Amino acid sequence: MKTNKLEEIKYFLKYYDGPDMNIMEVCGSHTRAIAENGIPGMLSERIHLLSGPGCPVCVAPSSYIDRLIELALEPKTVVAAFGDLIRVPGSERSLSEAKGEGAKVEMLYSPLDMLELATQNPDRLYVFAAVGFETTAPVFAELLHRAEEEGVENIRLLTAIKTMPPVIQYLMEADAPIDGFLAPGHVSVITGSDAFLPLAKRYDIPFVVSGFSGERLLLALYDLVSCRGRGVVRNDYPSVVSAEGNLAAKAEVNRYFETATAVWRGMGAIPNSGLILKEKYKKYDAGSETLTEDKRKNKACICHEILAGKKKPFECALFGKICTPLQPQGACMVSQEGSCFSYYSHQRER
Amino acid sequence: MCVAYPGIVEKIEGRSALVNFSGNIVRAASGFVAPQVGDRVLVHAGYIMQKVSKSEAEELQELFDELEQTVADKDRMKTNGSDDSGRRSDESEQERTTANEDE
Structure with missing residues (x-):
């Protein structure tokens, strides 16, 4: 039954001849999975896939990278970061390039690994490059929780944490020609699929939460095209995504962070689209709020x-x-x- | 960057769990979901985001079955103009729709 249905979906998507349908994915893992599964070649010429601002590393402004480099070059300060961030260019160079000049940079799988480093090296200050969407925010909150509990003082965060619904609203208000969104699967695990409902209603466009396999993506695209022009949210990833999301994780994030205007690379300041440390926890901040400048390394870059x-x-x-x-x-x-x-x-x- | 992988919880140690990813054991913070040993969980950047309620294959089968039912009901509604079929179609669709506009 599944095979037959899948074949029907593939046929529908390949030979769809209704009104043009622009679908944006706002998750870097979706962008990657769409390419890896050869999805674009399986679609009618009337279904257009657009890659939105779904890669948190890609939307960090250049001044953020520049500040990380400054910190990593300070005596006794070490910058820890996810691997993706190391090669992102700032206004002049990347963290990776700065390492050649003596910048102290540690690539970590988890921010929690920084606690052990900080404990073992109490004479050094460890700054984590806290980049991410709602998916990653809880682990930064967990890091601060553990640092408080264990009395670890020599850690800081340089935050560039972004939230997804405000940037989607920004795109729609800017008249981006989008008829539906492939809603981010792992962001939705935390936020819940209902986070997209106000946007769906406001702009009369469908949102479909999807996982990452080829079959799931095809199903989600089928659902999006089928729901064209309707303000609905569908959850095609219910094994891990609920309507309300992970409430415990959201509560922990709200304990340490509050929403604020954030600067997105190339898009400028978007109200309420970022998370910054609350006043009570500013002692853990490494100077995040002043990082609003965004210069292009190459002026022709689009x-x-x-x-x-x-x-x-x-x-x-x-x-x-x-x-x-x-x-x-x-x-x-x-x-x-x-x-x-x-x-x-x-x-x-x- | 929002990549997350499913694994099986092997052991609980305070606010952490040891999670088995095809033989690789990784420590992950477990405070947001309170998993039990044997649970299948989704891990991102060193923390457990959620328990996985069913396998990929099971979930896909259910999603396709629901779709099959929805399409069949809609076809029947078109053919018969039956109120009953229409109601069933809405119910079937609602299962996969977490929320929608007032229709």
Whole structure:
């Protein structure tokens, strides 16, 4: 039964001849999975996939990277970061390039690993590059909880934590031509699928929460096209996503963080789209709030338009020529979940 | 960056759990979900985000079955104009729809 239905879905998506349907994914893992599963080639020419601002590393402004480099070059300060962030260019260079000048940078799988480092090296200050969406915010809260409990004083966060619904609203208010959103699967684990309901209603567009396998993506795209023009939220990932999300994780995040205006690379300041430390916990902040400047390393880079769904990577003059994963000119080509990296690696042409 | 992987909880140690990913054992913070040994869980950046309530295969089968039912009911509604079929179609659709506008 599943095989037959899947074949029907594939046929529907391939030969769909209704009104054009622009679908945006706002999750870097979806961007990657769409390319890896060859989904674009399975769709009718009337179904258009757009990659939105779903890669948190890609949307961190250049001043954020510059500040991390400054910190890593300070005596007795170590910057710890997720691997994706190390090669993201700031206004002039990346953390990786700064390492050659003596910057102290540790690549960690989990922020919690920094506690052990900080405990073992009490004469050093450890700063975690706290980049992420709602998915990752709980682990930063857990880090602070444990640091408080264990009395670890030599840790800080440089925050660039973003939240998804406000940036979706920003895109819709900017008249982005979007008819439906593939809602981010792992963000939704924490937020719950209902987080997208006000947006669905306000703009009369469907949101479908999806997992990451090819079958799941096809099902979600089928649901999105089927719901064109309707303000609905569907949850196609119910094994881990509920309507209300992970309440305990959300409560812990709310204990340490509050919403604030955040700067997105290439898109500017978006109200209520970020999380910063509450006043009570500012002692853990490494100077996050002043980081609003955003300079492009290469003026011809159009990462900002790509992140907003206005252009596709292959429409950039730099793409595949002087901008490659080995020599990225913009953040979208750095992260494995960046749109340009994904299009380049999988030779996507649509 | 929001990548998360499913694994099986092998042991609970205070606010952490040891999670088995195909033989690799990783420590993950467990305070947000209170898992039991043997639970299948989703782990991101060193913490357990959620328990996984069913396998990928089971869930996909259910999603496709529901879709099959929804489409069948809609077809029947088109053919018969039956009120009953229409109601069943809405109910079937509602299972996968966490929320929708007032229709």
